[in-house]
Amino acid sequence: MHRPTNTSVRVALVALGLAAGLGACGGPRLALAPIPVQDDDRYDVPEPKERMRDDYYDVLDNTLYQPTKSLFDLPRGFRALANEPKQALNVTPLDEIQDSSWFTNRIGIRNFTAAEIRQGNNAPQGPDLRGPWTIVRAKTQGVTPGFTIEDPSGARYVIKFDPAMHPELATGAEAISTKFLWAIGYHVPENYIVEFDAAILQIGSSATVRQGDKRRAMTRADLDIILNKVPLTAEGRLRAIASRLIAGKPVGPPPWLGKRKDDPNDVIPHEHRRELRAYRVFCAWLHHNDSRQINAMDFFVNEEGRNFIKHYLIDFGATLGSRSYGINLESEGYEYLVDFGSMFKSLASAGIYERPWTDLEFPEIRGVGRFEAKQFDPGGWKPDYPNPAFERMTPQDGFWGAKIVMRFDDALIRAAVESAEFTDPRATDYITEVLIERRNRIGRRWFAQVNPLDRFELQVAGGDLKLRFTDLAVQYGFETARKYQVQIEVPGAASQTLVFDSAEVPLASVLQSMGKNLTAGVEGNLIRVAIRSALPHTGNWTPAARVTMLRQSDATVRIVAIDHES
Amino acid sequence: MGCDMQDARQRQRRRRFSFLAWLCLILLPLVGMAQEEATPSDRPLRDEPGLEARRQRYASHPAKSIALFPVRVIELPFQLLNYPVEHWFVRKRPEPLTEKVVVFLRAAEEDGVSIEARLESGHSGFGGGVGYRLPHSLTGPVNLRFFGGATNRGYQQYFVQLDTLRVGSANLWLRGQYLDLAQESYYGPLGIDSELDQRSNYELQIASAILYGEIAGDPTFKLTFDGGFSRNDARPGENDEFPTTHSLFAGVEGLDERLDFVEGGLALVWDRRDNPTYTNRGSFAQASVHLVGGVGDTDNSFAKYGLEVRQYLPLPGARRTLGLRIAGMITDNFADAEIPFFRLERLGGSRTLRGVQTYRFSDKDMLRGGLEYRFPFWFIGLENGAAIDALAFFDFGTVMPNLEEVTWRDLQPTGGFGFRIVARDRVFVRTDFAWSEEDSRVHIGFGSLH
Secondary structure, eight states: OOOHHHHHHHHHHHHHHHHHHHHHOOOOOOOOSOOOSBOSOOOOOOOOOOOOOOHHHHHHIIIIIHHHHHTTOHHHHHHHHTTOOOOOTTBOTTSOBOBOSSBOOOTTTSOOOHHHHHHTTOOSSOSOTTSOEEEEEEEOSSSSOEEEEEOTTSOEEEEEEOOTTSTTHHHHHHHHHHHHHHHHTBOOOOEEEEEEOGGGEEEOTTOEEEETTEEEEOOHHHHHHHHTTSOBOTTSOEEEEEEEOOSSEEOOOOOSSSOOTTOTTOOSOGGGOHHHHTHHHHHHHHTOTTOOGGGEEEEEEEETTEEEEEEEEOOOTTOTTBOSSSBOOTTBTTBOSSOHHHHHHHHHTTTOOOOTTTTOOOOOOTTOOSOOSTTOOTTTOOOSSOOHHHHTOOHHHHHHHHHHHHTSOHHHHHHHHHTTOOSSHHHHHHHHHHHHHHHHHHHHHHHTTSOOEEEEEEEEETTEEEEEEEEHHHHTTSSOSOOEEEEEEOTTSOOEEEEESSSEEEHHHHHHHTTOOSSOBTTBSEEEEEEEEEETTTTEEOOOEEEEEEEOTTSOEEEEEEEEOO | OHHHHHHHHHHHHHHHHHHHHHHHHHHHHHHHHHTOOOOOOSOOOOOOHHHHHHHHHHOOOHHHHHHTHHHHHHHHHHHHHHHHHHHHHHHSOOOOHHHHHHHHHHHHHHTTEEEEEEEETTTTEEEEEEEEEEOOTTTOOEEEEEEEEEETTSOEEEEEEEEEEEETTEEEEEEEEEEEEEEEEEESSSSTTOOTTOEEEEEEEEEEEEEEEEEEEETTEEEEEEEEEEEEEEEEOSOTTSOBHHHHSTTOTTSSSOEEEEEEEEEEEEEOOSOTTSOSSEEEEEEEEEEEEEOTTOOOOEEEEEEEEEEEEEOSSTTOEEEEEEEEEEEEEGGGOOOOGGGSEEEOSTTSOTTSOTTOEEESEEEEEEEEEEEEEEEOOOTTTOEEEEEEEEEEEEEESOGGGOOGGGOEEEEEEEEEEEETTEEEEEEEEEEOSSOEEEEEEESOOO
């Protein structure tokens, strides 16, 4: 008897099984050879066309279309059901990322001084304030008018001002966030706080402004339109951000989802890049809800004789409670522009649902926007729309981001805030305090999602080979000193579980007690250690941090894989 | 025979499935190709053997692609839907038309000319006008406004208005207006027992010259007044779906002759609302009297006495308000003079009883009230506090020949929910979904309702 329905069901089951199997296959990767510092994503490639992205469409796409489409992403749905989200693809076996055309490890791998943070990626000298500054292009329309100048040295800068009613707000935010994002590791433009006399401005012969859909020669009246909207300093000068034009040719913003198909180097879908997923952690810290596609830009650059696309983050005037042309709305950071969840809660509760941000209070200090820490929830923080990369962030990505955020101690944070050169010292104090509190909340949140052990290293001490690590929750004061449950597996021996009071495992001694040693055995050469930290307040243990070590023929051991369970 | 037909159906189903499968197979690569956002230039690549190795390192396994084929098929409609939208936006960026309009309006305003554009709620129409600012030595600058508007249902409005004349502590507006209400509804008989299927329609043309004014005592109290002349012509309506009032209710007062009135009114207004265009707290009360006297061949004279009270109670939390209102109107027809049917009190529609048809009930006296609970639904995230509020409401009301005869059973209940688009502390658009025992209605309108 012919029963096509059964056949269809079988085909579907086989397909699902195949998909699930493929998703599940593959064991931990091992760093059998030293991992290069630099990812090989800078091969010489042809120049791409500029990628256009309409801002309104971008919001529409990520607010409506992508979330709807993702409902039908069955593999992702299955992984979510199994609590096995797809991990970032550019993570090394040691749970870190390499330097790349997207990111350069900075504060994550070395200590910074306050002076270095204050300087950031800026050159010792910014634009020559003596002038003259020749305006080569201007934007008189829109909410953020400004212009591009060329200083006497020939360097070009985009000049961006504060909103008329909020002096020092956008310029301060841009200066501070640039310092942080650069120190974290992103590629950002050089942004200088400048105060200058309007008299040094002169209109270049080639300067144009846009009128309708055409451009025409710029006039003094156009310049007056721009300057009339700019708040003056007490000395009657103009304060601005001078953003040096990035070397290379702008070729449009990178998509948050998928790859640039015109970039042969771009082989990892962007939503699966750890630095873009964890960008959510940094955006939450800096309240960068405007982290939309248009605020990233690809540049086709030539470095060391090779042409390739380098990815930059730009425009940080809408951070720290600023909106570039005003202060943030109260809802920003707490709700998407179109937040169906909040709408549903509102309707379902007949209006009883109270949004958490409605009663927030903000100080009225020159240079300070709607930026606070009391209601800040690092896990619940939201950008303007559901960013596909942010949505795919796993606890492991969050932990990686939080590690970096926690590397900024109080002094470094203050140094970055001081670079805004606020006239009111209360602004510096307030923003510093809020950033410190938000930093701590980020640490508490993401360190609680995994076992926050880091800096694993093997050291010989007291005649024993010890696996030492740092418990970041203890180091930063989120937990008191605690016990560690360590499970060790060696081929050819029964696994052993021990509890230690300190953050070190006497590896050689334990192996000896298991009848093994540090020399590679015939059964296999890997040592697997799973460490769980005690949670005193619940009596439970955290998920495991797993370290895989390789026993080599010369009786030396090295770490080849690190993995944090969630 | 039955088996043959069954086989034929199965074959047909297989053919359809096969066709769809092939269509998907063909379209999928096309969609993929269409999504290629740019093509590389023809400059040859440097010999980069590592590039291919890198690509292979991250390449998806072919088996995975096959396994995910059903997912791609599910995504296909989304891709097809998205493609034209994205490419329209990306390639044809909307021109800054609004900027041009703003520049034009500002220039006109500097020259003393104001341009007015207005959407007509309820009748799907629009109107436009122009105003001139005139200097005047006694009153200060006044505006001379010309306005004309029409809707797709044939409604028309034209007026010339002089505003605002300041005489002492009074503000005055003088308006000459022609109004053509092409498809008004009248249900018979009078009273709350009128039948839904007894709907008729008529056209009412009104030409008037009215002086409006107000004297404000303090911010919460003012006296408003108006007076002037109006000419009223009721004609057969233009809506072919319903019989005309002339055919269904021949003999109704005001149907067959032109009516000319001299009329005037007075109202005492006590307003303690925090914001009249988007109220969250406060009270409002108004007592009014309106006298209408027939002139020429018109012998209908009557007076209307009205009272309206509204109270807005802020509830705990942001932007939550409970609004209560009650209003009544009594018509006094002097010496039992007949009242033209179009000057009776009418109930029903977007501003009174939202769950029934517009002007569903009519009679001499009217009593209505309502309760409205408003709460925040969506903070849109634009500047100027743009937001959408949701609301639940309950309206009730009745009409009767004599207010003393009203009983609770006469009060027609309707209820529903709605949304308000708010910006700059002003309700811009309102949408109500309302139900009653006999009908359900959707209302879309502009401006605040209460």
